[in-house]
Amino acid sequence: MVALTAEDAATLLKRLEGSDSGRAAAGTFSVSANASTSVTFTDVEKIAVLDALQDWLPSMEGIPSSGLGKLQAALAHDLDGG
Numbered sequence: 001m002v003a004l005t006a007e008d009a010a011t012l013l014k015r016l017e018g019s020d021s022g023r024a025a026a027g028t029f030s031v032s033a034n035a036s037t038s039v040t041f042t043d044v045e046k047i048a049v050l051d052a053l054q055d056w057l058p059s060m061e062g063i064p065s066s067g068l069g070k071l072q073a074a075l076a077h078d079l080d081g082g
Helices: 006-017 023-035 043-059 066-079
Strands: none
Touching: 006 023, 006 066, 023 043, 023 066, 043 066
């Protein structure tokens, strides 16, 4: 399980909502956040979230939060069959 700060979660949600491929993942993320439960993404949603993180994290000022980095690593590992 990967924990995100409220700020990181809100920003990630906004980024997902802003892309066609990320909208389904944003919906799943939003429902889980509102219910205060963990998020379970489909493989298609995992790819969309990973793509968003790979585009976003390199452009962040300073060091990305550890939660976002851990999320990126966990998604990449999961999608690689790990």
